[in-house]
Amino acid sequence: MTTFIVPKDIFHGLGSLENLKNLEGTKAVIVTGGSSVRKNGALEKTRTFLTEAGITPAVFSGVEADPSIETVLKGAAFFTEEQPDIIVGLGGCSAIDAAKAMWVYYEYPDSKLEELAAPFGVKKMRNKATFVAIPSTSGTGTEITGLSVITDTDKGVKYPLVSHELTPDVAIIDGELCASMPKSVTANTGLDALSHGVEAYVSNIADRYNDPLAKESINLVFKNLARAVAEPGDLETRQAMHDASCLAGMAFTNVWLGIVHAMSHQVGGTFGVAHGCGNAILMPNVIRFNAKVTDKYGDLAALLGKSTAEEFAREVAGLTASVGVAGSFKECGIDEEKWNAKLDSMTEHALKDPCTLFNPRKPTFDEIKAIYQACYDGTAIVF
Ligand SMILES: NC(=O)c1ccc[n+]([C@@H]2O[C@H](COP(=O)([O-])OP(=O)(O)OC[C@H]3O[C@@H](n4cnc5c(N)ncnc54)[C@H](O)[C@@H]3O)[C@@H](O)[C@H]2O)c1
Ligand SMILES: [Zn+2]
Known part of the structure; x- marks a missing residue:
């Protein structure tokens, strides 16, 4: 119930x-x-x-x-x-x-x-x-x-x-x-909405009430975000992105989020990386990690005419690049020494973040740390 x-x-x-x-x-x-x-x-x-x-x-x-x-x-x-x-x-x-x-x-x-x-x-x-x-x-x-x-x-x-x-x-x-939103705010917030849809869809308490909302929000972001950034005054596109954010909100307020958010909260708090940007950097590797225990990313890939989780992860990275958002934490300008100094504490806090409870795959300390490191370097992780 x-x-x-x-x-x-x-x-x-x-x-x-x-x-x-x-x-x-x-x-x-x-x-x-x-x-x-x-x-x-x-x-x-x-x-x-x-x-x-x-x-x-x-x-x-x-x-x-x-x-x-x-x-x-x-x-x-x-x-x-x-x-x-x-x-x-x-x-x-x-x-x-x-x-x-x-x-x-x-x-x-x-x-x-x-x-x-x-x-x-x-x-x-x-x-x-x-x-x-x-x-x-x-x-x-x-x-x-x-x-x-x-x-x-x-x-x-x-x-x-x-x-x-x-x-x-x-x-x-x-x-x-929303027409007056600067390009970078449009891009970062739109990628945040995407991450809400994706994390809600694979949440370990996802259900058939929230799934259609999450899926449609993802569909809308892929169809409209690049245009919202390129043509800020196109009101139909602005409305589509606003609807996407709202539908994703309906899904995630009921079934929660996962380790993209758990990990992004730490990078945001420690290094001031914009929330949507942090989520976008983490998403492809978290998809690769979670894909071992859920086949739901295949449904999301199908929205884009693809079939596998890996293809979906690449589509997310492609959309992120197309709206001018960094593809790695290194690209965000975070100094490597400072990153290394904070890596263990960010990993510990990410494990304790409430969002981790709803991730489809339970991560270990070493797994979270490895995802962080790959996302700093901008490499695809293999599990
Ligand atoms: N409540 C939640 O569900 C939830 C979830 C995730 C994050 N957060 C929090 O949300 C906050 C970030 O919110 P946000 O991403 O909406 O950004 P924001 O509200 O901080 O706004 C970002 C910037 O955009 C400007 N802005 C906003 N609308 C504009 C418009 N239409 N035209 C021109 N400029 C505009 C703002 O003045 C501000 O300078 C953080 O504090 C974050 O921790 C909340
Ligand atoms: Zn968010």
């Missing part, structure tokens, strides 16, 4: 931001990042549609990339002043994740980050407000997931808050908001 949990309302399609006009409530706080949603007009439209719905909007802006607990506490204090009954996370995943955590502190002001990050750490939400997520990047799927990643800057630790209580009530998937 298991469950399938996603937001109650998912509005999708070009122009779907307009659905904000039909929300019910009295006061909203819109949480945004830097200036991108101001510049591309999404913030103004959001305010206008909320006002048309009879909801008074206030704005908390300035959430940084990889949001910090300080920003979360500032936002929660702003919520306490404004007393919203609707929280709107608008922008990249950083803004939406920060808004989710601010929402928790608004509902439970005495929360402690470490406790929230523990299993069942997030208590029952929606005592004061509901949550609307409007992404402007097509990658993490946070508009769908019960996940928020917050950084404790003093400790230098990224805490994932994981609970279906954090699954937004409403998600709006409007590709128009």
Whole structure:
């Protein structure tokens, strides 16, 4: 027995931001990042549609990339002043994740980050407000997931808050908001979405509810990512990538991820490699490693007119190169001595990362280390 949990309302399609006009409530706080949603007009439209719905909007802006607990506490204090009954996370995943955590502190002001990050750490939400997520990047799927990643800057630790209580009530998937994304953000976030689809599809708790969503997200990324990077203003392509990210989010929030994410989290935290780029570098060798215990990569290869896991691994590497993303950690500019110095601790932490539990093949320390090393050198690993 298991469950399938996603937001109650998912509005999708070009122009779907307009659905904000039909929300019910009295006061909203819109949480945004830097200036991108101001510049591309999404913030103004959001305010206008909320006002048309009879909801008074206030704005908390300035959430940084990889949001910090300080920003979360500032936002929660702003919520306490404004007393919203609707929280709107608008922008990249950083803004939406920060808004989710601010929402928790608004509902439970005495929360402690470490406790929230523990299993069942997030208590029952929606005592004061509901949550609307409007992404402007097509990658993490946070508009769908019960996940928020917050950084404790003093400790230098990224805490994932994981609970279906954090699954937004409403998600709006409007590709128009993404047209202003810079090429590198489009490429990295799109490869992140691909990795969500691939890892969810082979998860050891994958099921027939999530498989079709994961598969279609992968199909959409292969058909659209290169064009989204080359033609940023092509809105149909932007919508297809936004849908891909959302479908992948629906799959992975229910069946989790695997060692691509477990390993990428460490490289991101240690060397600052962009999340999607790290995932893309790791994916081909993790596919080779996992292919010994699952034949599901053959289904994914078939989407591309191929048949084997090895061919699928090469297609992933080919797509990564075609959108201008590095093919190895060495190519990312990581110094070899620094890499060698961190290799064992990254391997240990990757083994302990919760995503490792859902990988189809249980890895040993030496296997993770060998995958890391091959991905640093840019070589194909043989198992
Ligand atoms: N919640 C989850 O499910 C989940 C999963 C994986 C990673 N994460 C976290 O998500 C964060 C990364 O999120 P992200 O990849 O969406 O990037 P981001 O939100 O940090 O945004 C990246 C950059 O792109 C800009 N930007 C965003 N949308 C834009 C647009 N439409 N036009 C122009 N510029 C735009 C932002 O201002 C920022 O400078 C990290 O903190 C990571 O740890 C969360
Ligand atoms: Zn990811």
